[in-house]
Amino acid sequence: MIAMHGVQKHFGDLHVLRDIELDVPAGQVVIVLGPSGSGKSTLCRTINRLEPVDEGTIAVDGNPLPSEGKALAALRADVGMVFQSFNLFAHKTIRENVMLGPTKVRKMKKEEAEQTTQRLLERVGIANQADKYPAQLSGGQQQRVAIARALAMNPKVMLFDEPTSALDPEMVNEVLDVMTSLAKEGMTMVVVTHEMGFARRAGDRVIFMADGQIVEDTDPETFFTAPKSDRAKDFLGKILSH
Numbered sequence: 001m002i003a004m005h006g007v008q009k010h011f012g013d014l015h016v017l018r019d020i021e022l023d024v025p026a027g028q029v030v031i032v033l034g035p036s037g038s039g040k041s042t043l044c045r046t047i048n049r050l051e052p053v054d055e056g057t058i059a060v061d062g063n064p065l066p067s068e069g070k071a072l073a074a075l076r077a078d079v080g081m082v083f084q085s086f087n088l089f090a091h092k093t094i095r096e097n098v099m100l101g102p103t104k105v106r107k108m109k110k111e112e113a114e115q116t117t118q119r120l121l122e123r124v125g126i127a128n129q130a131d132k133y134p135a136q137l138s139g140g141q142q143q144r145v146a147i148a149r150a151l152a153m154n155p156k157v158m159l160f161d162e163p164t165s166a167l168d169p170e171m172v173n174e175v176l177d178v179m180t181s182l183a184k185e186g187m188t189m190v191v192v193t194h195e196m197g198f199a200r201r202a203g204d205r206v207i208f209m210a211d212g213q214i215v216e217d218t219d220p221e222t223f224f225t226a227p228k229s230d231r232a233k234d235f236l237g238k239i240l241s242h
């Protein structure tokens with residue numbers, strides 16, 4: 001579903017992605033771990049061309065990444081993304097935020113768009129807040145709306161970049177529960193997270209990055225119980241002692 005080959009990316013002198021090779025089959029949940037600055041966000045952002053790459057190829061569902069125009073818009077619709085900050089439109093209601101994809105991008109008729117929106121709001125447990133504005137919702141609720149809005153584009157892949165990092169601890173699980181159910185339903189997901197319990201429970205695969213490279217690529221159980229590299233051991237030692 002996602003195929004990255006020989007991907008290189010620099011920010012000035014900083015070599016932020018080094019020769020990335022990553023094939024993600026449909027339905028797989030890939031957890032991306034690594035120390036701060038190792039390139040996790042950049043990796044995620046290159047998958048839907050929020051960041052252009054210097055070298056290499058990236059394809060989603062067999063389609064090579066276009067660089068601009070309508071083809072890029074179509075590909076972005078295939079790849080939903082949820083960020084640490086919720087990025088909802090403040091002056092639109094929750095329902096209007098979610099309905100943008102069905103009406104503007106998928107060009108559905110009003111009734112069908114409304115039904116799709118309602119179904120997604122119910123799916124993330126937020127239908128009873130549909131006529132409120134984002135600022136009237138808690139962070140956890142807003143992030144669930146952001147997930148519904150991304151799903152409203154009917155994506156083939158969902159990218160999550162630290163989706164719970166900005167949330168109060170008591171709201172983290174309500175967002176992780178939605179992500180867990182998506183994973184169980186077979187969505188292809190790439191998730192940058194510091195939530196190790198979720199990584200272990202919901203991940204099919206762990207990619208550990210350091211200095212822009214994929215240093216380990218294994219299943220969660222192996223990664224958490226028997227990491228191979230010193231970098232991964234050091235990372236786990238620090239994160240699990242918190």
Ligand SMILES: Nc1ncnc2c1ncn2[C@@H]1O[C@H](COP(=O)(O)OP(=O)(O)OP(=O)(O)O)[C@@H](O)[C@H]1O
Pocket residue numbers: 011014016034035036037038039040041042043
């Ligand atoms: N737009 C940019 N311009 C210049 N440097 C950047 C830019 N975006 C990221 N970087 C740098 O690239 C490196 C990798 O950043 P990235 O955000 O991908 O790391 P990360 O592993 O996601 O880190 P964190 O866990 O702290 O979010 C960092 O050194 C960062 O400062």
